Amino acid sequence: MPTITYRDALNHALKEEMQRDPTVFLMGEEVGVYQGAYKVSRGLLDEFGEKRVVDTPITELGFAGVGVGAAMVGLRPVIEFMTWNFALLAIDQVVNSAAKMLYMSGGQIPIPIVFRGPGGAALQLAAQHSQAFESWYSHVPGLKVVAPATPYDAKGLLKTAIRDNNPVVFLEGEMMYNSKGEVPDEDYTIPLGVADVKREGSDVTIVCHAKTLQVAQKAAHRLEEECDISAEIVDLRTIRPLDIETIIRSVEKTNRCVVVEEGWPFCGVGAQVVDYVQFHAFDLLDAPILRVTQADVPLPYNKRLEKSAKPNPERVFDAVRQVTYRD
Amino acid sequence: MVTKVYMEALSPTMEEGRIVSWNKSEGDSVTHGDVLAEVETDKAIMELQARGEGVLRKVLAPGGSTVDVGSMIAILADPEDDISDTLATVGLGTGQTDAAAVEPAAPTPAVVPSIVDARVKSSPLARRLARERRIDLSTITGSGPGGRIIVRDVETAEPPPRHIAALAEPAFNDTELTQLRKTIAKRLTSSLGPIPHFFLTSEIDMERVWEARAALNSLDEGQRISFNDIILKVVAEALRLHPECNAWWQEDHIRYFKDVHIGMAVAIDEGLITPVVRNANLKSLREIARESQELAQRARDRKLAPDEYTGGTFSISNLGMFDIDQFTAVINPPEAGILAIGRIGQRPVAQDGEITVRRRMRVTLSCDHRIIDGATGARFLQTVKQMMENPLAIVW
Numbered sequence: 001m002p003t004i005t006y007r008d009a010l011n012h013a014l015k016e017e018m019q020r021d022p023t024v025f026l027m028g029e030e031v032g033v034y035q036g037a038y039k040v041s042r043g044l045l046d047e048f049g050e051k052r053v054v055d056t057p058i059t060e061l062g063f064a065g066v067g068v069g070a071a072m073v074g075l076r077p078v079i080e081f082m083t084w085n086f087a088l089l090a091i092d093q094v095v096n097s098a099a100k101m102l103y104m105s106g107g108q109i110p111i112p113i114v115f116r117g118p119g120g121a122a123l124q125l126a127a128q129h130s131q132a133f134e135s136w137y138s139h140v141p142g143l144k145v146v147a148p149a150t151p152y153d154a155k156g157l158l159k160t161a162i163r164d165n166n167p168v169v170f171l172e173g174e175m176m177y178n179s180k181g182e183v184p185d186e187d188y189t190i191p192l193g194v195a196d197v198k199r200e201g202s203d204v205t206i207v208c209h210a211k212t213l214q215v216a217q218k219a220a221h222r223l224e225e226e227c228d229i230s231a232e233i234v235d236l237r238t239i240r241p242l243d244i245e246t247i248i249r250s251v252e253k254t255n256r257c258v259v260v261e262e263g264w265p266f267c268g269v270g271a272q273v274v275d276y277v278q279f280h281a282f283d284l285l286d287a288p289i290l291r292v293t294q295a296d297v298p299l300p301y302n303k304r305l306e307k308s309a310k311p312n313p314e315r316v317f318d319a320v321r322q323v324t325y326r327d
Numbered sequence: 328m329v330t331k332v333y334m335e336a337l338s339p340t341m342e343e344g345r346i347v348s349w350n351k352s353e354g355d356s357v358t359h360g361d362v363l364a365e366v367e368t369d370k371a372i373m374e375l376q377a378r379g380e381g382v383l384r385k386v387l388a389p390g391g392s393t394v395d396v397g398s399m400i401a402i403l404a405d406p407e408d409d410i411s412d413t414l415a416t417v418g419l420g421t422g423q424t425d426a427a428a429v430e431p432a433a434p435t436p437a438v439v440p441s442i443v444d445a446r447v448k449s450s451p452l453a454r455r456l457a458r459e460r461r462i463d464l465s466t467i468t469g470s471g472p473g474g475r476i477i478v479r480d481v482e483t484a485e486p487p488p489r490h491i492a493a494l495a496e497p498a499f500n501d502t503e504l505t506q507l508r509k510t511i512a513k514r515l516t517s518s519l520g521p522i523p524h525f526f527l528t529s530e531i532d533m534e535r536v537w538e539a540r541a542a543l544n545s546l547d548e549g550q551r552i553s554f555n556d557i558i559l560k561v562v563a564e565a566l567r568l569h570p571e572c573n574a575w576w577q578e579d580h581i582r583y584f585k586d587v588h589i590g591m592a593v594a595i596d597e598g599l600i601t602p603v604v605r606n607a608n609l610k611s612l613r614e615i616a617r618e619s620q621e622l623a624q625r626a627r628d629r630k631l632a633p634d635e636y637t638g639g640t641f642s643i644s645n646l647g648m649f650d651i652d653q654f655t656a657v658i659n660p661p662e663a664g665i666l667a668i669g670r671i672g673q674r675p676v677a678q679d680g681e682i683t684v685r686r687r688m689r690v691t692l693s694c695d696h697r698i699i700d701g702a703t704g705a706r707f708l709q710t711v712k713q714m715m716e717n718p719l720a721i722v723w
Contacts, residue, residue, distance in 0.1 A: 255452050255478065286452040286478040287471075325471055325479070 330379025
């Protein structure tokens with residue numbers, strides 16, 4: 001199986017779906033001639049032409065709205081935001097139009113659209129350009145929210161998202177685009193709403209997604225080496241709908257849980273996971289569920305402050321030690 | 328560290344215990360496993376062992392007192408520990424004498440009494456495991472934050488002490504179950520488990536029955552009448568007067584019978600079987616005597632037809648011939664009750680201010696509470712007693 005980058009896995013997914021279905025088209029800033037700010041759309045303009053790979057002005061609200069309109073009349077748009085921070089300008093179209101149309105038309109008008117682009121922090125992009133939006137969009141009924149952590153998952157999930165008849169918010173990560181992994185050349189899809197156990201373990205369940213998978217993996221490695229603690233890692237992959245069954249099955253085994261996410265703590269994805277776990281697995285818990293999140297502040301520009309504000313393996317390590325009563 | 332000493336359940340059925348004596352006095356030092364006190368349970372006198380160590384700082388329940396299981400009866404602590412908070416949880420202030428305190432506890436600022444302190448803090452999983460292993464959480468010291476009992480504390484806790492030492496060598500032999508034994512087991516397990524039994528006991532004066540039986544038997548030597556026959560007839564008549572006790576539990580309804588069919592438990596070599604005297608309320612004492620004798624013989628010969636041991640509406644079990652004073656019998660479902668008959672014996676009885684010796688018999692009625700309530704069963708038993716004490720009532 002070839003080893004490729006997360007960026008190329010997304011590129012392959014777009015290319016395969018555009019070849020497969022002539023109603024699929026890509027639209028956004030710099031997606032055509034420049035081949036994407038992060039080169040996800042490399043080669044697509046040459047292969048599919050200007051009608052299906054559309055460069056837009058710097059008008060997020062406008063082209064998101066054009067996308068929703070195109071979806072209403074039967075096309076399958078993929079809208080690329082250069083980053084999800086810029087998509088704040090388009091959130092009215094995502095939340096008020098795309099997420100509501102099927103409901104408000106009494107089920108007559110599905111919106112098969114994918115909004116995609118990088119989210120969360122990269123390196124020193126400062127407070128306004130470093131935000132993780134998972135919990136914002138997951139809050140809204142009518143949206144599906146996907147955040148793959150590996151090249152394999154990125155390709156399989158983007159293909160499913162494009163084929164889905166609902167609006168899908170697809171959160172990538174600038175820091176993940178260069179990460180590599182094995183990805184099959186052939187067509188495959190991964191269902192939305194199914195989490196993946198990325199590491200088997202018996203003492204604690206670490207729930208994570210997207211960039212925090214690597215954080216969890218580093219912590220799990222250290223826990224095994226230094227403390228003989230066996231951590232199981234559950235990668236959510238899809239935030240909404242949330243695969244609570246996989247999480248509970250893991251907690252049944254481990255009796256302890258730590259939830260890691262890149263976003264802020266208040267009303268975060270982890271808060272929702274904790275709610276489900278305490279309800280479905282109350283009698284199985286031997287410790288309170290702990291969360292590791294970004295510090296509850298705008299992300300600092302200063303390099304050291306930025307590093308300490310983000311969730312890191314040390315904090316996951318400490319949280320696991322706490323829930324396993326090793327402190 | 329402060330260890331609260333509780334009255335423990337030293338027998339499976341113990342609800343309260345009487346402290347016979349304290350083996351340690353306030354101020355004595357105590358180590359893990361020391362016998363703190365002798366406790367009289369509902370069954371025996373047992374030793375209460377220390378589950379912590381330190382100094383016996385305070386005895387809350389003096390020798391001779393009786394306290395509920397789970398009540399705090401003493402406090403163990405190091406000499407320098409402040410136990411005023413613990414005393415406060417049982418309503419004692421710091422003004423109480425506190426033996427062995429190195430120095431008077433510094434006056435503590437007024438604090439809101441903590442309810443949390445009196446609780447046993449434990450994780451949900453630890454609670455579940457303790458329940459499964461029948462371990463009392465209050466006997467475990469928690470190693471988690473704030474003394475929380477976590478699953479590893481329960482896993483390492485000793486199971487509740489067993490008071491019967493296991494025998495070194497097996498003193499038994501395994502015997503295959505006969506079909507009859509299997510049936511008995513199945514039928515009776517389906518009785519005492521699911522059926523809410525209650526029991527009523529009454530002592531019956533048998534002098535007049537004794538005379539009546541002797542008189543009847545002098546009439547016809549060929550057909551002797553047993554006490555059992557008389558009891559069976561009396562019960563049948565009493566059931567006729569109390570049809571609310573002559574019934575079957577049918578899960579979604581109760582079936583009350585007009586006629587009385589009485590099962591009589593007969594001991595046979597392999598176990599027991601309950602042949603049924605049908606329409607006992609309609610038969611004369613002589614007919615009942617003849618029929619029950621015949622049924623008992625056929626039961627011992629294992630020759631009963633199925634319809635001869637099914638269909639009873641009420642049962643009688645008699646162990647008087649084994650010198651049993653009284654006992655409780657297990658209901659034969661779906662019947663509503665069974666009457667357990669003890670021996671007839673001479674007993675001193677207070678009568679008109681004097682002690683006289685009378686022939687007496689104790690009977691115990693087991694009732695299915697789903698059909699028979701306490702007063703209902705008591706009224707029926709009262710009728711049985713009145714009829715036995717005045718046997719002419721049978722023909723009344």
